[in-house]
Amino acid sequence: MAAPVLEIKQVSKFFGGLAANANVSFSMEEGMIMGLIGPNGAGKTTLFNCITGYYPPSRGEILFKGRRMNGLQPDQVCKLGMARTWQKVRPLAKMTVLDNVMVGALARTNSLRVARQAAMEQLGVVRLAQRAGALAGGLPIGERKRLEVARVLATRPEILLLDEVMGGLNPAESEEIIQLILELKRGGLTQMVIEHDMKAIMRISDRIVVLNSGEKLAEGLPAEIVSNRDVVTAYLGEGFE
């Protein structure tokens, strides 16, 4: 097996006395989709924040292609090839859809012309090209989520971390996102996906990590996870076997 692209080694993150992540370890190989699930407050987004440089981990190591990422700033993490979306979408509201994506593309070029071209390409990938001239603040939620993905794809990441990109979407919109994620996987992009929609996550993930109260509760293939008693208990409480 090839060396892992991303290794999470015993990462802990404390806020005061609260352990938002405790001793979480797993690793990802190139081209795979890792599903990250767990009840509310399990520490999924905190882990994203640790990986992408928003918080320094209190303990442990994050290795991206063998390089230690601890202490790097989010912009450095992005430049190295690891990019994330936000659970609560963050459109640059007073800029157009195209300009939003161009901001992402400018991470790899200084030329506005090149960036504009790359941005239009990404808008095509998420099927937002017809909205290029609209202000990002005025988009409906489904399109905002796709804009978020296009913008981060424009930074040309090697690993994409998606934080609930299907949250708040209707089934048709979710399906579009699922197709998009699978398409990106076919293109060879490594992805880590936080999602609450179990059906969706089971469909797209190659492996799944389950977090509960900050700790890793289980890891395995989707089929192993659905039949894991600890996982069912964590989600639904005792007595639902």
Place this chain on the structure above:
Amino acid sequence: MRAGSPSCAPRGASPLPVVGFLAAAALLAAVPAFVQSPYALHVMVLLFLAIIQGESWNVLGGYTGQYSVGHAAYFGVGAYVTLMLLQFRQVPPWWGAWAAVLLAVVLGLVVGSITFRLRGPYFVLASIAVAEIVRLVVQNWKSVTNGAEGILVTEVPALRIGGHLVTDFTGKVPFYYAGLGLAAVTVAVNWAVQHSKLGYYFQAIREDQDAAHSLGISLARYKNVALAISAFFTAWSGAFYGIYVGFVDPNLLAVDVSVQIVLICIIGGIGTILGPVLGALVLVPLSEALRSNLIAEGLFSLGLSPTSRTGLFLKENLAQAHVLIYGILVVVVILYMPDGVLGFVKNLARRRAAARGAAAAATGGAA
């Protein structure tokens, strides 16, 4: 504010703004040939000064969204250092100003690297505090700055290039052209910023710092670049003002100077190239009119007797109250034009167009 709004969306550069800009500059350059009134030229110089200040602040406050209310520090450093070098070291101002401006940029970078980790109102407070520190240092470091007395320039040497006299700095005309030149440069700088990677990154930081950060934008670096550009030209406005007036004192560093600079942008329209120009066009004539008591004069010309009790009262008090009236007018503008004069005009034009479109559709439907 929906589809295709050009307000903050730099698109492929159309030639029209460039032509307009050059035409306006050429027109203004011809003005001194026809206008001899020193007062009119003085008001124009003040107008240029306000435009330089507004456009400078706009790079940091408008595009990058970092509302500095401490720009008096850079303005004051620009004026003070130029005049100190001139008066105490006999350095001609066209060299001294460069030293002053570079010092202001260094000050800006030091301040920036400390205060830019603060967000929103905390950054505003820090910027005010820094300007106050600079003011107190200038006021109390008497051996260097002359303290509260200030510095009065006794003589400005004539500028010669290769033995040819360029200007001897007498009268208003040399300052008119210097002001016009600087104003044109700052407008051009704003245009260049808006049409470059910097502009995209600055606006991304303004719209959402965390999102910008995650898209590969170094917040510390780009905020400091914005501040350096902003401080550079604000200090130029200070050097210009110092030589023009020939006197500086610590009042140049007071908070109201900083607020004045911010107001130019708020009134005109923040984060746009034309906004600060419009703000200056509104504020400078307004403050001049109030200062020279044009309101009372206007009432007298409408038939109010200047010797009646009301007339005397107004004549005496309106002049005193010009700051108050100015303040009230500013509040009114902010309340009713939240996007500044430029935003207001654009909105009006858009509504007119929409109404005309609707009317055309209605008549078309009837026919």
